[in-house]
Amino acid sequence: MHPKPFMLAAVSAALMLACQPAVESQNPSTQSSTQPAGETEEQARAAKSGDGKAVVYQVFTRLFGNTNTTNKPWGTLEENGVGKFSDFTDEALAGIKELGVTHVWYTGVPHHAVIRDYTEYGISLDDPDVVKGRAGSPYAVKDYYNVSPDLADDPANRLQEFQALIARTHAHDMKVLIDIVPNHVARNYQSISRPEGVADFGASDDTSVAYARDNNFYYIPGEAFQVPAWPDDYQVLGGESHPLADGSFDEYPAKWTGNGSRAAQPAFDDWYETVKINFGVRPDGSYDFDSLPAEYAQKSIEEHYTFWQGRDVPDSWEKFRDIVLYWTEMGVDGFRYDMAEMVPVEFWSYLNSHIKQVNPDAFLLAEVYQPHLYRDYLHLGRMDYLYDKVEFYDNLKWAMQGHGSTDALIEVQEGMADIEHHMLHFLENHDEQRLASPEFAGDARLGMPAMLISATISTSPTMLYFGQDVGEAASEDAGFGKASRTTIFDYWGVPAHQRWMNDGKFDGGALTDDERQLRDFYVRLMRFSAEQPAMNGHYAEIHRANREKTEHYDDKLLSYLRWSDTQKLLVVANLRDAAYPPLSLTIPADLIAAWGLTDGDYTLSEQLYGELATTLTVQDGVGSVPLALAPLASLILQLEE
Template structure:
């Protein structure tokens, strides 16, 4: 709120200079300043940027079964015939170019490996899946049933499903982007059975000794002497919304019971456990001790060749070899990288073994891991040889709190400082399949809505050298409000057949031209296009981050991105109600290296004078609610 200033530790002379000018003050809510959206969109940003990405990746996550679906019925628990489904073939060259224009370098096709799904594909030799151990009708993409095949829902001809995905890989490459798919080493579906495995490859658990809880080369852990029992879900959940189904009988045969995916050792897991999956054994004994060689500490500093050499003569658990074979299979198909689900639930030594083998095979492979414990970040990057980790618990959670007016924007500087040594490895995002949509009522829908994503996007995408992840339909303000069955509203369901309304308006019956978007949605996408192209193409994005201390940082954050002769000043204002006039001090070294007398604002083409007095300088800004500026000095 206006008037609630925090004391900061700034250079005294510079601080007094700025304060003496009286250039930081609240503007009444009714005094409306001109914003970028109200200006004619005449400024051509592309002409100011290099023609090739500069090395800061942009990952576009698409939930594959939802992307091309034109059906808007959205019946809760609806079948594929009622609610429709998207296909690999919906990713046309036009659609892919629409993705690429967001600065995208990698597309993460979520939900590709064949997972459990409640639909009859027995005509193709696929066994029916049991609703008692499947979440939703369309199934969880993280209960993989066959790692050597793909989801038959996604194919025009299920018999040719693998060939159709291979064609999509080729189309994606032809459109100048790379392909990422999910690998979920921690767990597999309860009924894992590969129909497409190569000759000589055995299924998970096929050769396990089920008479013991644990053995090094068992793929699973067992509850010896007890049968699996479906968890109690009365008054909580009914499979398929209560619709009759021949297999929905509260029974699933598994003898003996296996440990559940989240580590539950009960034959009858709790409903909130990951009961649709089983935990994979990586040579971690039930007491937590390791049944494999451990890497010496100095390997934190050694390269993938040294890691690969370390494992070359070691006897590793069978599960390690299985996932090595799976990832290499997909690399041979043309996949360029992997997103690893819940990576911290698997020992870092396994990741050293797997990732070093991948990097030897493809040095450019893109390896992204879901790790939520900040104390383990360096362990999984340096010892596990991950390229990138989610920056959720630090950056995303803090940025969300800023957007919801629960903390000061200056906290983001503290987060960046805490990971300065690994910041280029920490992937930033505002949405993904696990998180609430920005425009949802529980996030920012009752405050700034999708517009609140604008200042957040600028900060998230531009503050560091880290990659940026966009979730499909984020750029058009999808609110995820549909209640589709198993999936919760506020998050676009990953368990149900559904249409995604805002995305469908951009898709425009397969034209992918935004023809049905509202004016607000078009303006939002235009904003995303500009910011993400700056993120992907501007040379300053590969340089240093310089935080700028403001006299009142609660609602506003400012920083410099600087590389050689390229300098950007970035300022984002998070207030939903108040405009502000602010004086942004420029660091002395930046000021000395800047010969221009004005800065060019890259979102609008406006020019801002540099005000200098002796060795001090600043730029004066008038910021509307939720406005950002990106000024090239």
């Protein structure tokens, strides 16, 4: 939701409230290099599918189509421009699809608080004292039954324009994902678009008490909300005068803040623009709803749905059920859940089982950062996928930066063997630093071997952030949004991405040579991962054997095998921007046997560019592959039989 690190004391308290594990999570026994990681039931099903795997393209919707290059910090929509739903033309969607994309996550679609005046459309003004930036955080949703007016050519028809975008996306054979943010809503939540008979959040709350099970919010009785004390280097709207920017916001009694702060005056670092939703978790952390029995970790989604039928659940559960089913009926194919770990697992069982009754193929992706909770949120909460941030992304980032080791990546994959299919991989998203920013790698090329690893090491989906494929560096402060992350708070243009857009042609015509080459790499890699059967097949690492036996092989290299019944691959990545002396990779005898090979010579051909071929020699049952690795080598070698 917000640029990390975010684990302030209040957030930690909120996590303690919501995240008491329903069952004790069990970490499976790790696999050795002699036991191919394809033996789990999930992987066996994937290996038989014969298809590639899912590729999610995250796009910050209001930035994607913006061709304005002014980029004035704290600039207005009129000064800096804004992208629209209509900017996702057939040409734009074809350019996204070229990356092997199966799902487009349109970030920032639900109507969130924004400073621009839309009162002529019946939308109330938002107070800058409780809005981050001028364009507003997409994670401070103001009306869950409509979309952001900024994104429409005609705000009066904004919902119809989004429906047209859903249809265009489907026509390009891609699914549509949007955000759902159950943990919190905008401080000034007010749905003017809710269906007849649907009550607004908080409409029936008893505000005289801190907690009641069917209250939608938590309260601080007897105290009025106060805006944070602004830091010396911060001015609302960059210091511009605004009639509502008066250092106050009328809220009595004060509500708990979205990250769990119980102070009437939250801190500037709190999520002060939001209020926390009550899901029936008492202030002491105990639950005011039926617990989900531990054995439901092994039960079907239909059994989860049946469990909740006829049970009395908190009012907030029903409100969010109605919201997600509203969007599902409209044609949305799935959801990315913000800060899911701050909401009880039982709620997710309830919500996700209801969604799957309507759309069994819905794609449900959750942001969870506590590894000890992963299996609870997958098995009990019935998520399809979780971010693999804390384990895989963090270790890969450290290895790229030179103060981590590829050894750790092998350990992570072993520890995740039973759930690896469900752990979505990425190198960029709206919360994380851009690869090309000095704060991360400083050079988009350094992300190429890392992206190879991220996209090919497991059967999990891979996610790309818009502009990643052309090396966007996010080098400027946008106002509330700061350098290294593309702003989610301001009206802004994204320079490298704009060069790919080429004034609406979406043909990359304005890219530099380096950017064009980078885009070509991403297209080749992501299409390969989305189309090739081995990507949904078996995995086995050969890294440890080569660390022990192969001269010059160190912890800035990574190597592993991927295979299915019809395809056998050797993947090698060099994270160092320097060449290695010639080396000979070893493939242990048990894996040669798993591939069904006998002694002799076999051709390995490189799959991304077709510019390299080498020989796998099997002698006495052990394989060896001679390689000369160039700087940042990213190799997928296929056995030709």
